[in-house]
Amino acid sequence: MQQTIIKILVNGIVQGVGFRPFIYCLAKDMNLYGSVQNTPNGVEIILQCDESVADIFIAKMQVKLPPLANIETIEKTIYQTETKFTDFKILETLQGSSTTKIPADTAICNLCLNDIFDPQSRYYLYPYASCTHCGPRFSTIQSLPYDRDKTTYKDFPLCDDCLASYTNPLDRHYYAQTVACSRCGPELSHSFAEISQAIKTGKIIAIKSQNGFKLVVDATNTQAVAELRKRKHRPNKPFAMMALNTQSIQKHFAEVTSQQEELLNTTIRPIVLLKRHSTSNLSKAIAPNINQLGFMLPTTEADYILFYHLLNEPTGSSWLDEAYDLALIVTSANISGESIIADNNEAYEKLKDIADLIVTDNRDIAVKSDDSVFHTVIDKNLPIRRSRGLVPQSIQLSESLPNILATGAFLKNTFCFIKDNQAFVSQHIGDMDSQANIEFFEQSLEHFQKMFGLKFDGIACDLHPDIYTTHFAQKFNLPIYQIQHHQAHLAAVIAEHNLQGQTIGLVLDGFGLGEDGLARGGELYHCDIDNLEFNRIGELDPIEYIGADKVAKEPWRIALAVCHKYNLEIPNHLKEFSQTENLIKLLQNHLLAKGKTTSMGRLFDAVSSLLDICHINSYEAQGAMEIESLANQIIVEEDLFEISDENRLVLKKLFKKIIKANDKYIASNLWHGTLAYALVEWVSKSAQENNIKTIILSGGCFQNKLLLTEVYTQLKKLGLNVYISEKVPLNDGGISLGQAWLGAKKFKKGELKCV
Numbered sequence: 141m142q143q144t145i146i147k148i149l150v151n152g153i154v155q156g157v158g159f160r161p162f163i164y165c166l167a168k169d170m171n172l173y174g175s176v177q178n179t180p181n182g183v184e185i186i187l188q189c190d191e192s193v194a195d196i197f198i199a200k201m202q203v204k205l206p207p208l209a210n211i212e213t214i215e216k217t218i219y220q221t222e223t224k225f226t227d228f229k230i231l232e233t234l235q236g237s238s239t240t241k242i243p244a245d246t247a248i249c250n251l252c253l254n255d256i257f258d259p260q261s262r263y264y265l266y267p268y269a270s271c272t273h274c275g276p277r278f279s280t281i282q283s284l285p286y287d288r289d290k291t292t293y294k295d296f297p298l299c300d301d302c303l304a305s306y307t308n309p310l311d312r313h314y315y316a317q318t319v320a321c322s323r324c325g326p327e328l329s330h331s332f333a334e335i336s337q338a339i340k341t342g343k344i345i346a347i348k349s350q351n352g353f354k355l356v357v358d359a360t361n362t363q364a365v366a367e368l369r370k371r372k373h374r375p376n377k378p379f380a381m382m383a384l385n386t387q388s389i390q391k392h393f394a395e396v397t398s399q400q401e402e403l404l405n406t407t408i409r410p411i412v413l414l415k416r417h418s419t420s421n422l423s424k425a426i427a428p429n430i431n432q433l434g435f436m437l438p439t440t441e442a443d444y445i446l447f448y449h450l451l452n453e454p455t456g457s458s459w460l461d462e463a464y465d466l467a468l469i470v471t472s473a474n475i476s477g478e479s480i481i482a483d484n485n486e487a488y489e490k491l492k493d494i495a496d497l498i499v500t501d502n503r504d505i506a507v508k509s510d511d512s513v514f515h516t517v518i519d520k521n522l523p524i525r526r527s528r529g530l531v532p533q534s535i536q537l538s539e540s541l542p543n544i545l546a547t548g549a550f551l552k553n554t555f556c557f558i559k560d561n562q563a564f565v566s567q568h569i570g571d572m573d574s575q576a577n578i579e580f581f582e583q584s585l586e587h588f589q590k591m592f593g594l595k596f597d598g599i600a601c602d603l604h605p606d607i608y609t610t611h612f613a614q615k616f617n618l619p620i621y622q623i624q625h626h627q628a629h630l631a632a633v634i635a636e637h638n639l640q641g642q643t644i645g646l647v648l649d650g651f652g653l654g655e656d657g658l659a660r661g662g663e664l665y666h667c668d669i670d671n672l673e674f675n676r677i678g679e680l681d682p683i684e685y686i687g688a689d690k691v692a693k694e695p696w697r698i699a700l701a702v703c704h705k706y707n708l709e710i711p712n713h714l715k716e717f718s719q720t721e722n723l724i725k726l727l728q729n730h731l732l733a734k735g736k737t738t739s740m741g742r743l744f745d746a747v748s749s750l751l752d753i754c755h756i757n758s759y760e761a762q763g764a765m766e767i768e769s770l771a772n773q774i775i776v777e778e779d780l781f782e783i784s785d786e787n788r789l790v791l792k793k794l795f796k797k798i799i800k801a802n803d804k805y806i807a808s809n810l811w812h813g814t815l816a817y818a819l820v821e822w823v824s825k826s827a828q829e830n831n832i833k834t835i836i837l838s839g840g841c842f843q844n845k846l847l848l849t850e851v852y853t854q855l856k857k858l859g860l861n862v863y864i865s866e867k868v869p870l871n872d873g874g875i876s877l878g879q880a881w882l883g884a885k886k887f888k889k890g891e892l893k894c895v
Contacts, residue, residue, distance in 0.1 A: 142220040145174075146194035150201075151182040152212035153241040153533075156286040158272025159183055160230050161314040162206050170197060173225035178233040178285055182213075188225045191218060207273050208243055208407065212536075230309060233285050242278055242286065242532050242591060245350055245509075246407040247439045249274035251312065256441050257448070257457055262301055262321045267328060267442035268503070270319065271312045274407070278532055279351045280318060282506045284591055288317040292504040299324035326503035328442070336449035338497050339468070344368050346473045346487060346495035350440050351528045352480035352508040353473035353487050355495065362423040365469065369425060371494045373476045377759035378427035380411045380434040380511065382470040384447045387463040393420045394433050403514060403521050408529030409439040410512040421465060429753075431769040436470065436511060472510050478576040479569065482508035507587055508580075509567035517845050518852050523869050524843060526554070527568040532588070534562035535867050535877065538638040542597040542887045545585075545616075546879035547609035549602060549625070549872035551650075551760070553577070555585055556876035557594060558884050563635065564588070565868055565877055572608045581612075600883030602628070602875075604653040621883035621891075625652025626663045627674040629838040629870075631878030634669055637863050639834065643667040644827045645674075646819065646851075649839035649871070650692060650741030650761070658682070661739025664787065664826055667836070672885055677826060678787035680738040681705075686726045688735060695745035695763045696755040698737075700724060702746045706792040708799055713752045740841045743791070747811050750795070751804050761840070767808045768844050774813030775806065781818035789822050791815070816850035823851075824858050835862045840871035 150159075155178055163176040163185055172193070174186040187194050194216065202211060252274055255263040263269035270276065280291040288294060298306055302321055305313035313319045320326065328348075338345055342364040345356040355372075357364045359381050369375060383389045386404055390396040394414035396404070404412050411434040416427070427433055438444045450466060451459065472480040473491055481487050482505040487498055513525040523530070539561055546556045553569040566584055570577045588594065600621040601613035613620050623631070626647040633639070645665040654660040662680030667673070685691050685701040696717055703710045704727045714720055727734065741764065748754040748763025753770070757763055780794040794814050801807035823835060835855055842848045842864065855862045868874035 143188055143224055145219050145221050146187040147217040148185040149182045149215040150211055153210040153243050154183045156243045156277055157208035158206040159209050161309045164230050164309045167228040173228055175229045175231050177231035244529050244533055245276050245279050246274050247409040248441055265445055266322045267445055268320050268325045269441050272316045275318050276350045279505050279507050291317050292506050293318050296320055296325050326501050329500045332445050332449045343496040345497050346491045347499040348501050352482040355471050355473045357469040359467040359469045360421050365423040365425045375758045376428050378430055379469045379471050381467045382436050383467045384464055389435050391463040392465040393417055399516050404437050408512055409437055410514045411436045413515040429766045478574050479580040480508050480510050517848055520866055525568050526868055531567040532564055534564050537561045537563055541884035544598050544600055544880050544884040545596045546600040546876040547613050548876035550607040552872040554873050554876045556880040558880050563877055598887045600879040621886050623879045623882050628875045628878035630836050631882040632874045633836045633838055633863050633865050635877055635881035636867050640669055642832045643834040643836050644832050645836040646823050647839040648740035648841035650739055659737040661741050681788045681790040682736045682738050684734045684736050686723055686734055693757050695749035698742045699746045699749035702795055708796055750799055751807055770805050770808035771812045771846055773809055775809040776813040776817045780814050783822055812846045816847055819851050820854040833861055835860050837864050838870055842870045
């Protein structure tokens with residue numbers, strides 16, 4: 141007798157997230173017979189039933205998904221067979237190249253959290269407990285399909301109890317590839333009692349975590365924080381911190397909105413920038429001259445167990461929700477300027493002069509990554525660094541495109557590749573000025589190629605001829621698309637939001653080489669998206685400067701250049717610089733080759749130096765962040781800017797007013813308010829002249845919350861449609877997405893280029 145069979149093929153994040161046992165239980169609940177199986181094409185579900193019943197099954201499947209699962213496509217096929225099923229089974233995985241998504245590393249779930257503090261559980265105080273709802277994924281996977289023997293857990297055979305859980309479809313540990321307990325799983329090199337005691341006595345600890353080594357210090361111990369800065373050669377750059385819960389943060393350290401609380405508690409567990417409490421007992425050295433603090437919540441079992449010991453082993457579970465004035469600095473363990481360390485031997489070698497205690501384990505990390513960083517602006521959760529917890533999640537594109545690899549930017553590098561209608565942006569790699577980061581880039585790309593079976597049709601890279609990512613692109617015998625830096629910024633927003641037609645794009649950042657060789661960073665574009673045409677129609681008034689790359693690290697140089705450009709009085713504090721007189725003479729020498737820039741980032745630097753706030757940037761955008769921290773409300777003076785006949789935004793009058801200001805706070809408010817007003821006038825004027833209603837904002841300067849909020853909201857009030865990057869950073873970490881999309885569109889259009 142013929143049986144009606146429904147085959148359902150599901151794709152998305154459906155492997156390694158408890159999807160098959162979920163399907164098994166759903167089928168059992170509905171008294172259905174058939175099977176579920178991981179295949180190279182996705183998860184295949186076979187149901188012996190009528191189509192109407194299968195439709196009910198699919199509807200329930202979509203509503204009751206496991207926490208980490210995400211369905212992107214469902215294909216249903218109906219056929220007849222004489223085979224009759226008498227039960228519902230989970231079948232062995234079919235081997236082959238997989239089209240399903242690799243899940244990201246995720247924070248500990250509440251069930252596992254209960255287990256590790258339950259004295260009756262075999263996971264009691266075990267730092268590597270996990271289940272299908274949580275734990276490491278991306279950082280453990282060495283190849284696909286996602287089975288234990290293809291992860292870094294392959295060297296840990298399951299004990300009888302874990303094997304029983306692993307093979308029981310009704311257990312949440314069923315086929316959880318990272319399941320382990322103290323009898324069969326990974327082990328730390330030191331006890332938590334020893335680790336916590338070292339922290340309490342002001343020691344610097346390096347501890348191996350899910351995605352790499354972290355340096356941990358008591359954030360309330362000023363001497364320990366100062367010592368960490370000294371050893372890391374990190375004089376001012378803010379440190380991120382970890383607190384037990386949002387109650388602790390809100391009561392003792394920083395303001396937490398409901399939106400921020402929700403973001404902190406997501407499975408991503410990102411670092412979130414919060415407004416500092418003025419009365420907190422945190423060391424002032426954590427974030428000097430910055431009014432925001434980066435906080436995260438515990439991500440792993442080990443994090444919670446560490447807090448448990450630091451709080452002197454409280455009983456019960458209510459302590460997990462109580463507020464404590466305990467915070468830890470938790471920052472990536474690395475040599476300054478290099479990527480996070482993940483290998484034990486490398487940790488011993490490179491951290492021996494930084495950490496007082498190095499805590500390793502016997503579990504390898506397949507792919508390392510830094511913590512993701514977010515801030516909340518205009519009711520949006522915007523990534524500043526997109527890494528752990530998000531990678532390798534893809535970004536959906538509006539169409540299938542050629543398989544293009546984009547090598548990304550020089551600073552805050554990520555790479556990106558397009559596969560069909562998906563864009564995959566890598567974890568944060570870092571600045572491409574060290575051999576360690578170059579090796580990290582190449583190793584990560586090799587891993588992605590292995591995981592996804594990648595073959596590229598072409599390569600996209602930056603226009604700059606002298607940076608590593610361009611040189612790397614030239615190694616391939618493939619068409620190369622050199623994408624101008626700011627066009628890539630705009631293209632990233634276009635790709636994410638599937639924009640079409642005509643737009644006006646405003647890009648404000650630190651540096652991007654223009655087609656004309658100019659150091660650009662304040663650009664207004666008319667974008668004809670359908671024809672892939674990006675025409676610059678405006679720019680910030682160019683400033684001549686002396687000092688080449690030094691100008692980005694020494695704001696006093698651009699401050700003097702602004703004074704010279706606009707014939708402004710040099711503030712007394714700048715006259716005291718020994719090189720001031722010589723620099724002014726050089727600027728006056730018209731025969732001397734000078735740099736010229738339209739960079740908004742450099743103008744922020746200039747303001748920070750003119751106000752005697754920051755003359756040397758010890759980290760990127762230090763001066764800009766410090767003047768942002770001084771601003772608490774905007775002041776607008778509408779007559780302090782001009783738009784020239786060449787559509788240049790000229791801020792001479794604003795600079796003159798700032799130099800004469802007696803109060804740094806008022807000056808910062810004036811700078812932010814009037815600048816935002818001027819930008820809105822500039823953009824809206826160009827939009828009106830071109831009869832365009834769609835605006836794109838991008839570039840690292842828009843990470844300034846006050847600037848972005850004002851420009852975005854005022855443009856919206858004018859009836860314009862405003863778009864920004866929301867899935868990738870506005871800074872150079874999002875460039876690779878724009879490069880990949882624009883390169884793929886050009887390839888599809890038939891533009892074959894080689895350099």
